[in-house]
Structures are given as structure tokens and as C-alpha cells.
Amino acid sequence: MVVEKNAPLQPCNTFGIAARAQTLVRIHASSDVLAVLADPQLAPAPKFVLGGGSNIILTGDVKPVVLKMEIKGLRLVEETPKAWIVEAGAGEAWHDCVAWTLANGFPGLENLALIPGTVGASPVQNIGAYGVELQDRFESLDAIDLATGQSFTLDAAQCGFGYRDSVFKHGAPSDALDANGLPRGMGLQGRAVITHVRFHLPKPWKPVLGYVDLERRMADEGVQQPTAQQIFNWICEIRRAKLPEPAVVGNAGSFFKNPTVSPDQCADIIAREPRIVHYPMPDG
Numbered sequence: 001m002v003v004e005k006n007a008p009l010q011p012c013n014t015f016g017i018a019a020r021a022q023t024l025v026r027i028h029a030s031s032d033v034l035a036v037l038a039d040p041q042l043a044p045a046p047k048f049v050l051g052g053g054s055n056i057i058l059t060g061d062v063k064p065v066v067l068k069m070e071i072k073g074l075r076l077v078e079e080t081p082k083a084w085i086v087e088a089g090a091g092e093a094w095h096d097c098v099a100w101t102l103a104n105g106f107p108g109l110e111n112l113a114l115i116p117g118t119v120g121a122s123p124v125q126n127i128g129a130y131g132v133e134l135q136d137r138f139e140s141l142d143a144i145d146l147a148t149g150q151s152f153t154l155d156a157a158q159c160g161f162g163y164r165d166s167v168f169k170h171g172a173p174s175d176a177l178d179a180n181g182l183p184r185g186m187g188l189q190g191r192a193v194i195t196h197v198r199f200h201l202p203k204p205w206k207p208v209l210g211y212v213d214l215e216r217r218m219a220d221e222g223v224q225q226p227t228a229q230q231i232f233n234w235i236c237e238i239r240r241a242k243l244p245e246p247a248v249v250g251n252a253g254s255f256f257k258n259p260t261v262s263p264d265q266c267a268d269i270i271a272r273e274p275r276i277v278h279y280p281m282p283d284g
């Protein structure tokens, strides 16, 4: 466990906001989290889990103990006739993880190329892009409860994934209600440190196309059946053309979520704007 005092956070957030952490602990292994929880000074203090800092805005110096996630490791856990199961440490850069899976012959994450941040943060908002969400490729994750020190494993259902949503964005069940006003279940916001994530990459691989930008690239390049590597390359190029590189121009990506509307509302909008881009939700 490496503990730093008055640590600069400017290199740790994509806006490049100059702020400091009173105390920052670099988490290189699950045992580092347990060491923090066993430390008489660190244990009782509030904690803030920090990945790549690409989805936060710092408004000043950070008083809670910052747990900077730096757990590394990428490995094939299992190969079955139906899927490759790949595990990544929470501190791996997301894009590097996607690139590694492709380079090693485990396609399936290519549509999520170039999303900034870390593997450990990917389940928090169920990252998604170009027709694929994390939940489509998710097997399970390991986490540690900061309140009890208990290690636990969650599958997709237990993560409560929704559109840019999961149990990690909700507090205790009492204040975590779904659209119908029902408890969402176990809320883990600010409580769980995700240490490892496992992905389920289905066989045989099938491309996820259908996005206008991708279809345009296929037409431009005369490719009808792109490989996963081609999709990865195209998505990197499309994203680079759309959003500034955070290392060059500080930003936190898009601030907007697509609105979810009822089937009736959708039909009404289509009647007025027939070319509107829209996608069905699993629940209709």
C-alpha cells in the first residue's frame, strides 16, 4: 500500500482540474483495499474511489481518502464452445483492455473502443457506445465492501444494469427506486470498490453494425463483412473525429443521455420526424 499526502490530482482527471487529495492510496491489489480498512487512521475516514477521472468534475481539494485504482492484469479465464471469458484488473485502461482482447483473438468489445477511463469504472455507468453496452459482454465482477471489508462477486442481474446505470450509482435501497417507484435492490454507491471485471465474449463472433457512421464506413471502403479489428479501427477514427482527445483538450465526453420515451411518444415523434434515430428498449 502506497500512501501519498497532499497528492496532485491534475494528472488524474480528464478535465485537468488542479486539485489535491489530502490522502491518496494507490491500490495495486485487493489486499491494498483490505490494508486501508485495517489501518487505524485510514479505516474510519470517508473514501473516494478514483479510476481514470474521465467521468468526474473536481470542485476543489478532495478530503476523503482517494483510492486510486491501479490493479493490473488481463487474462483469459476460460474458453467454452460458446464464449471466451476474459478477466481484467480494475486499474487497466479500458481501451487497452479492448485492444488486448482483439490482439489475443477474443473479439466482442470492439464497439467500445476508445472510451476513456478504467475497467473498474466500466460497470458503474454500464458504459456503452455504437450499439454495445457493457452489460452485453459482462460476466461478473469482484468487489470489496468498504463498510465491512467483505469481498463479493456480482453477476449482471445483481449489478442492476440499466441505460448508463447500475447499483453502483444508487444509495441504500430506501432511496433507490426504479421508474415504478419500487426499490432497485442493493444500492452500492460509494460503498463498493470494484477490483476485477470479467467479460463474456460470445462465440461465434458477430459484428454489431447498424450505426450510421459504421454503415457509411463500410460503404466508403466497400466492405460488407468487416472484421472485429476493422470495426475497432473505424470506431477509433470516428471517435477521434468527433471528440477532442482529453489529453489535449480537457473534457468529460458527452454530458447527455438519450431520452427514453414510451412507444406512443416514439410513434408521435417518428410521425413528425420520420428520419429520427431511435432504438427499442428491452422492456418496450
Ligand SMILES: Cc1cc2nc3c(=O)[nH]c(=O)nc-3n(C[C@H](O)[C@H](O)[C@H](O)COP(=O)(O)OP(=O)(O)OC[C@H]3O[C@@H](n4cnc5c(N)ncnc54)[C@H](O)[C@@H]3O)c2cc1C
Binding pocket: 014, 048, 049, 050, 051, 052, 053, 054, 055, 056, 069, 090, 115, 116, 117, 118, 119, 120, 121, 122, 124, 125, 126, 127, 128, 129, 168, 192, 193, 194, 195, 243, 244, 246, 251, 252, 253, 254
Ligand atoms: C472524451 C470522453 C468520451 C467518453 N465517451 C463515453 C462513451 O462513449 N460511453 C460511455 O459510456 N462513457 C463515455 N465517457 C465517460 C467515461 O469514459 C466513462 O464513464 C468511464 O467508465 C469512466 O471511467 P473512469 O475510470 O475515468 O472513472 P472515474 O471518472 O474515475 O470515476 C467515475 C465514477 O466511478 C467510480 N469508480 C471508478 N472506479 C471504480 C471502481 N474500481 N470501483 C467502484 N467505483 C469506481 C468513481 O468513484 C466515480 O463515481 C467518455 C468520457 C470522455 C472524457
